[in-house]
Amino acid sequence: MNAIAVRDLTVHYEGRPWPALADLSLNVPAGELVVVAGPSGAGKSTLFHALLGFVPEGIPARVAGEVFLFGQPAPPSLYRRADGIGLVQQDPEAQICTLRVRDEVAFGPENLGLPRAEIAGRVETALATVGLTALADRATWTLSGGEKQRLSLASALALAPKVLLLDEPTAHLDPSAAAGLLGLVAELHEEGRTVIVAEHRLGPLARLRPRFLWLAAGRLAADRYGIPQEAALADDFPRPAPPRGGRLLVVRGLSFAYPGGNDLFRRLSFDLAPGEILGVIGPNGAGKTTLLRLLAGLTSPHAGTIALAAGHRPGDGVGLVFQMPHHQLFAASVAEELALGRPRVDGDGRAWLARAGLVDLAHEHPLRLSVGERRRLTVILALSRRPRLLLLDEPFIGQDWANRRWIASELVRAVQEGSGAILVSHDIPAVARLAHRVLYLGEEALLGSPGEVFRTLASQGRDAFTPEFWEAR
């Protein structure tokens, strides 16, 4: 029995020159685990939207072809498919629509008008499945990213869906939360559910021997069991040369606490040399972003000193790339964005745009750019000021392999020209390839060569923070 059958599906968004999906045909037998991969714009999200019925209902598009759920033609409307297909999306903030954990899980069954006792039973089961029973009465906005994604999964499960769709569900999660979520996905699959997941982090899923669908330009480029070659080639990042001598940044005895929060760092000390990349990893809430805010001079430490050879002025000696590109784009066009704030752009603005492949988009509004284009823009915004210290907060989130490579090579180029860089990332394989040294911020801080730190973490049982865990074999 096929859980999902797709026949000659073509989706053509209005105003686009070519279709997002072209003549796609696909059978997914019940109980199968399918991993969908491919570059940005290859049609992964469109496939999900078409399976859900969100195109053409939510996004105007011409749709041809047919979708069958368990042998029956899928109802045309999105909310009529609710009890057939469950959905977990990428952004933990963009799925939760109620104020309390229990209410969130109850939301779907309530919409279906189920009796109260039935809803209560489903809420209890779904929360237990994802391990959130203890948080049932918490306010949703107080949850961590990992808890929010588990809540979204529970909310989908409460509808008893026959098929689960997960669209890059771990993109925003720290390694241990991501490992936990992927572990849950594996359990659900082993219980016999049909699971279709779009995911960049292939390692833990690859161990389950799933079926891989590789999409390229709206077509099925590969469909096989085992890792596609395309994915194996993905992380051939350039490696930076060893750092030069000298000290660019000296941090001594750093401590910080948010009002009502725990002490972060507990007297953290480290140096950064010109040409060095320091990778910073660790669970959410350990202060990784706070460390960057302190180094950028956006907030002051409670104790300790930060000495930067280049001076300490935000926007000048320090270049900061934020986690969410849309938080740092303000101007009406790409070109204007490059000239904003400080008039001095080193070299020709056009050359910078060319480097990021954005020349043709110079007059476009920054928020009309794709996720990858926006990320490249924020990177050249920081680099074009020639910062001595480059601070990157999760630059790889939501980026496909081509963009990851581009970001990595720009980072390597910047440090080879003499900048120092601090790379905060949940992307452990990327940190392992790029960083000269790694700082783990957790219950305790670990600082050392990547090999030392990863070995220590493995010996402490924190496997999700080691590159081996995420390697696809």
Place this chain on the structure above:
Amino acid sequence: MRHPLAKFALLCAYAAAVVAAPGLAVKGGLVLAAVALGRRRLLSRRAFHAALAFGGFVFLVQALLAPGEPVAGLGPFTLTQDGLRAGAEMALRFLGVLAGSLLFLATTPPDAFAAALSQTRLPYRYTYVLVMTLRFLPLFQAEYQRVREAQRARGLLLRPWNLLAHVRWTALPVLAAALARADAVALSMQARGFGRYPRRTSLDAIPWEPADVGLLILATVGFATAGWFAAGGGR
């Protein structure tokens, strides 16, 4: 805790009665009753202090600008009998409505009110707007902070009084981020059946207790009194 909708009905009845009440004595009595009921909950609130100050301002403007029989001179202005009366009435109306609302807010968590509202027979597509607002407010606050930091990191300094710059550089990015998210939220809600049927059930019913019925009766009496005042009663 009393049912949020019962309290809301009482608030509406009280506000109507304060607005319609004839004469300073009755109005003043109603305002004092609210303050006596709220005591510390009202008197310690900054919003109430601001309301007192604004009430005083309204009173002075009316008292000094309204035409009528002069009582005393005050520089270029004259206090008039009618002005004093009209000013006091306006200030008391304002204070009464505000004291009632603050008391409601102080005793009703917004999420409880939103939940109660979405369990009425009102179309849930509309009552859910309040739930969504409360859900996304903390997020927008956090994003506002991040946008301001991104500006500082880029060397973009906004003067506090330059409203236009704040709208353009701060409000618009926050709004754009919200809109970017709106599609995903809509998809998530519809994929869970939101809008499938005209009615939905709810996991936790907020019970109506005898005391809530008492509040409703009180609210009905309040509305009736307000109607009687409005029709000229009590003069």
